[in-house]
Structures are given as C-alpha cells and as structure tokens.
Amino acid sequence: QVQLQESGPGLVKPSETLSLTCTVSGGSISSDYWNWIRQPAGKGLEWLGRIYNSGLTTYNPSLKSRVTMSIDTSKHQFSLKVNSVTAADTGVYFCARGRPTGDSGVLFDYWGQGTLVAVSS
Amino acid sequence: SYELIQPPSVAVSPGQTASIPCSGDKLEYRYVCWYQQKQGQSPVLVMSRDSERPSGIPERFSGSNSGNTATLTISETQAEDEADYFCQAWDRSVVFGGGTKLTVL
Numbered sequence: 001q002v003q004l005q006e007s008g009p010g011l012v013k014p015s016e017t018l019s020l021t022c023t024v025s026g027g028s029i030s031s032d033y034w035n036w037i038r039q040p041a042g043k044g045l046e047w048l049g050r051i052y053n054s055g056l057t058t059y060n061p062s063l064k065s066r067v068t069m070s071i072d073t074s075k076h077q078f079s080l081k082v083n084s085v086t087a088a089d090t091g092v093y094f095c096a097r098g099r100p101t102g103d104s105g106v107l108f109d110y111w112g113q114g115t116l117v118a119v120s121s
Numbered sequence: 122s123y124e125l126i127q128p129p130s131v132a133v134s135p136g137q138t139a140s141i142p143c144s145g146d147k148l149e150y151r152y153v154c155w156y157q158q159k160q161g162q163s164p165v166l167v168m169s170r171d172s173e174r175p176s177g178i179p180e181r182f183s184g185s186n187s188g189n190t191a192t193l194t195i196s197e198t199q200a201e202d203e204a205d206y207f208c209q210a211w212d213r214s215v216v217f218g219g220g221t222k223l224t225v226l
C-alpha cells in the first residue's frame with residue numbers, strides 16, 4: 001500500500017518561499033508522476049504541477065513562474081517550492097501519485113493526508 | 122482556459138439515486154475522474170476514465186461521459202456517501218471542477 005506524507009513549515013511570511021517535502025513509502029518512486037495539489041479553506045482543488053523520476057516537470061501555467069519541484073529518488077522524496085507567497089497561497093497542500101489515463105491525462109490514486117500552510121506575518 | 126462546471130450542491134434521500142453532473146466543452150473526448158472528499162480528509166478516487174471503478178469502491182458508484190457532460194451516479198445512496206465530490210480532466214494541465222456537496226437528507 002503506497003503511502004505519502006507531507007512535511008514542512010506550517011507558517012510562512014509574505015514574500016518568502018514556501019517549501020514542502022513529500023515522503024513516499026510502500027512503493028517505488030522511480031515510476032509514475034508525483035504531484036502537488038492545494039486547497040484553500042472551504043474551496044476547491046488546484047493542481048500545482050508534477051514531477052517524474054527523471055526530474056521532468058510540468059507546472060500549472062497559472063503558477064509556473066513561482067513553482068519549482070524536485071525529486072530525490074534515493075530518499076523516496078519529492079519537494080515543492082513556491083516563491084513570493086501571499087495570503088492567497090494559504091491552504092492545505094497535498095502530495096499525490098499520478099498515473100496516466102491514456103489520453104495525455106492523469107488520475108490521482110494515492111494522496112497524502114495534507115498539510116496546512118498559512119501565509120502570515 | 123478549460124473549465125469544468127459542477128453544481129454547488131445536490132441533495133438526496135437515503136436509498137435514492139444521486140446524480141452529480143460535470144460540464145465542459147466537448148468533455149466526451151476527455152477522460153473524467155471523480156474524487157470524494159469527506160470533511161477534514163484527503164480526496165479519494167471513486168471513478169477513473171469516465172466509468173472505471175477503482176478497487177474497494179462500492180458497486181453503487183457508477184460514471185458516464187457523453188457530449189458535454191460527465192455524470193457520477195450513486196445508487197441506493199447511504200449516509201456515509203455525504204461528502205464533496207470533484208470531477209477532474211486534462212487540458213494541457215490538470216483541471217478540477219469546483220466541487221459538489223452531496224447532502225443525504
């Protein structure tokens with residue numbers, strides 16, 4: 001059973017960089033896509049981007065200039081950085097495993113429990 | 122940018138059938154997935170590739186996709202099905218619908 005666990009600071013100051021790590025257990029990180037998805041309180045889901053084991057990334061165009069993802073297969077971890085954060089970046093951040101659906105798309109079959117990040121001074 | 126539209130809420134009586142629509146331009150040409158999210162929990166995949174039910178998801182969950190609308194159908198709805206449901210597809214990026222709150226009255 002694949003398990004994902006997010007970790008990182010729960011509070012970030014405005015204009016600084018949000019950094020989170022997702023640790024994968026119970027399965028290989030050397031295949032599939034590894035994703036970050038966030039959810040503001042009481043709102044819907046927003047996909048931030050994904051990274052493959054090779055380091056190849058695809059980011060949401062709406063956030064592309066502020067988002068960076070990396071992967072360390074030896075540690076079974078992948079990471080997210082969002083720079084120049086504002087209050088609008090506050091929310092629960094999930095990591096999730098993605099698998100192709102066959103139409104260039106992706107489905108998310110395993111999710112972490114999520115971690116709340118607040119942007120505030 | 123591509124949009125998926127869901128009604129904010131759907132209500133159903135226990136034992137009845139709930140239908141949750143998700144609309145998008147020419148949606149039938151894209152695979153649609155559905156996620157169930159209960160209060161304070163992570164989303165759970167309940168339907169993939171329009172109508173494929175993942176292992177462990179009850180048979181009362183079914184899906185379809187035709188024209189501009191995909192639909193998640195829950196037959197014999199139970200109290201435990203009360204949750205937010207999100208549809209998701211791909212258009213050069215992952216797109217989620219706004220979510221539908223299913224209330225079991």
